[in-house]
Amino acid sequence: MPILDHDTVQLAHGAGGRLSADLIGRLILPRFTSPELDRLEDQAVLDLPPGRLAFSTDTFVVSPIFFPGGDIGELAINGTVNDVAMCGAGPVALSVGFVLEEGLPLADFHRILCSMEAAAKRAGVRVVTGDTKVVGRGACDRIFINTSGLGVVPAGVELGAGLIRPGDAVVLSGTLADHGMAVMTAREGLGFSSTVRSDTAALNGLVRLILDVCPGVRALRDPTRGGVATTLNEFACAGGVGIVLEEASLPVRPDVRGACEILGIDPLYVANEGKLVAVVPADAAEAVVAAMRGHEHGRGAVVIGKVTDEHASRVTMITGLGARRIVDMPVGEQLPRIC
Amino acid sequence: MKHLEEYRDPRLARALLDRIAATVTRPWTVMEVCGGQTHAIMRHGIDQLLPPGLTLVHGPGCPVCVTPLETIDRALAIAARPEVILASFGDMLRVPGSRDDLLRVKSRGGDVRMVASPLEALKLAREHPDREVVFLAVGFETTAPGNAMAVKQAAAEGLTNFSEIVSHVLVPPAMEAILGSPGNRVQGFLAAGHVCAVMGWREYEPIAAKHGVPIVPTGFEPVDILEGLATVVELLEAGRPAVVNQYRRAVRREGNPAARAAIDEVFAVCDRKWRGIGLIPRSGLGLRPEFAAHDAERKFDVGDIVTEEPAVCISGLILQGLKKPDQCPAFGTACTPLHPLGATMVSSEGACAAYHRYARGIEL
Structure with missing residues (x-):
């Protein structure tokens, strides 16, 4: 895990200043590198194969955040990949939004990011855009994750x-x-x-x-x-x-x-x-x-x-x-x- | 988990069904006392496989169902207090009181915790010395030893911030009330196996003799229930009102002496109101005076909250085996698990809830 100035998430990590840049640049981005994300614009611009688009969103609030067989990060990637895939679409791109509670150990966050990276690789999807917010202690339960996913439905596939x-x-x-x-x-x-x-x-x-x-x-x-x-x-x-x-x-x-x-x-x-x-x-x-x-x-x-x-x-x-x-x-x- | 497959073995079940069919010569009405047995009967469809003359009626042995409305209302009043952590078994959380349930109190800021054992509530009391931890101690003889041990331990440790809302009920007085009611149809009982694991079956022997009914302490898996039924039918056909134990892997005649001693030390027999039935003399357990410091109803002075059951549903008749759930005009229409009108639709183990879940409005 990269060395940061703090052991736990601080409110300032969400304030848009140096700490925010540190958290995003040193902890998050290295885990999700993709051509779209690496541009660091406010949006991802995607070149998609032809076909109808499948679009889905899901928010993950599971407690405990680490459980036998997985964690909240892996769940957040797989859950949205599966929701997109169930209409026959091939999932292509994901967005990831984090809500972090002040005081969350950065080591826990890093562990979650690593398992998200591995899950995205296994599923063959790219994380193309994201967002991170920090809320005060007690305003959320350590970490909530939203993922949205885009997929392309091949011609002729019609499920329902x-x-x-x-x-x-x-x-x-x-x-x-x-x-x-x-x-x-x-x-x-x-x-x-x-x-x-x-x-x-x-x-x-x-x-x-x-x-x-x-x-x-x-x-x-x-x-x-x-x-x-x-x-x-x-x-x-x-x-x-x-x-x-x-x-x-x-x-x-x-x-x-x-x-x-x-x-x-x-x-x-x-x-x-x-x-x-x-x-x-x-x-x-x-x-x-x-x-x-x-x-x-x-x-x-x-x-x-x-x-x-x-x-x-x-x-x-x-x-x-x-x-x-x-x-x-x-x-x-x-x-x-x-x- | 051992014993699950064996006690659900279709071949064993078929052999027992054949034994029952070969024994029955006349119509018989048998009550399974425990809600867990009712649930298993409906879940596995056992009632559909019995010979036509053999009728099962469902007994009062569902702790959530028979807990009186005023106990729920008192628990809700206590749970709403800011200094209180109210701990409860999971299936009490959704039980409606007059206007509210514990989950709604929780959503308004009440500190309501689900626990799997009263000893977890005791742990909460140790961890939060500045808070009052109240455990909702309901149930039959099955849960009484654990609830007694929690009070005993709290007294020994001087945990004055631990108390219980005690609303324990006893099976034998309910069986006597059913047998003594003018419209009684019950001719034999499958007694609740887990209650008997604690209490044994000695107390059933005088009931069997006095009322001339066979009583068979029975387990909860399909093969248990069918063996219990075969036994009770054989006793009925032979005209032998005896107590015969089916649940041999868990029940002895004297029960569990250590568990019974814990109950006797902490609780004393008292009169108790049963939801849907009314007051049955000497049918409950309350805390002995020496443990009054752990009596939540005294501590929080909620004894004046008295609630009458609305007379809209027939759950009292169902709990006594006088009616079946689908004979109620409100069943599945005005009364559903989402909006229960009465006791037996409230709990997942209640007879109405079991009918609603497994057999509602469908010719199977």
Whole structure:
């Protein structure tokens, strides 16, 4: 880490003077070098390949900022890359905005910047513009990050929940609930150690692979907040179709399942940050799953259910015992139960 | 986590369903006492797999559901005070009082913290000697030992800034109230396994004998519940009102003596109001006088906050097994998990919430 005059973020680091220049020039810019950013203008000017643009924004406020398997910086890059990619677009450029709390150790900030640099490299996107603000102690929780992303949708690619048809297969790229349970079990106060790690990953490579194997893929989504249950309910409502899940097919790591059971939380409703749900025509499902399993972020790909014309706009499940039940939208945050 | 796959094994479950079907010759109505069991029954669809004459009704064993409105209102009044840190289990945070809930008090600046154990609340009291830490101690016999230990430890350490709002309830008096009600339909019980892990089942033996009902302490996984049901049906068909333990890996006849001793040392049996049901004599636990310094309701003088339950919903009938959630005209319309009218829609373990979540308005 470069030596600066302070160990922690000072209000003056956001005041536009020498300290600001120091922070940006010595700590931030070296991590995100790109032709657009290095001009140091107030805006990035981009030359983009032809095609429709996909544009998305997301703000990251996760606590704790470092958790098993990742940190807030990596999440901020991967999250927006994934949001752009889920319409089939190839993500090209990101903006990054930081809100730093006075007193944040600069070593922590540097560690976050390094993991953002590595995540952007892995995803093949450039950070082309950015902003840094400092707020007084207590006005934010150490660091908040906003990222926005631009991507280009290749000609002929058209995805959306409205295209889902009865008979289609629902494919999940891997295990459920890893990110949400990693963060929840790492939170101060919960008081148990665990081996659960976040699955945070950029999925644009996996999306490209799916489009190559199955150009007729109907819809893709990354099931973040609210989990797979929420994503499938959104698909069912938007498509005016029913979705039936097979409980026995849902992949959950044993340690994640254990943590969920202890806290009384259903893994179907827990956030993922490196998984996607793909709805594909039934005759393409086998080829899509096989191709996904050959990709580092799709090793656990599996068909978890199918689209039906009964129970329109509803998600139901065939339980492990062979009964049927509803998989509803969650009401709010899942809260650990009393006993 | 061991035991999850084994106790959800579809082949074992199928064999138990066959055993139940082969045993039943007449209609029977069985109550599962605990909300955790209700939740598991709905989540796995167990009720759909039973022979037609065997009816499950859902009992009062949901601590969030039966905590009286006035306890919530008192907790809200205490949580709003600037010197207080109010600590609570997660699922109490969203429970509506007359006008508010703890999450809304928190959004207005109240210091409300979610903890997984009363000992975490005790830690808060140690770390913040200048603040009053109040733990919302609700639940059945299951959570009573931990809540008792926290008070005992606070007294031993001289932590005068730690107190509890105690609203503990006891299962056997509720079972007696249900069996004694004029419209009672319950012919046998699956008793709450975790309550029995603490208390054992000796106190159920006189109830079984007096009312002629079999009682089976039962666990919470599908295979547990089906084995409990097979046992209770066999006892009913044989005309044997006995107590037989299904939850052998957790429950002994005498319960957990150390946990029971902690309860007895800190708490004494008292009359208690149950949300949706009303007052049941000798159905609760309150702090003994020697621990009065740790009684939050005295400390903050909120005893005069008295709230009557609005008579708009049938949760009292549901908690006694007299009605099912989908027999309520407000179910899923005026009353939903977002806007609960009554106790059983409030908690995720309440019978109405379980019906709403897993089986609402759909022919499956």
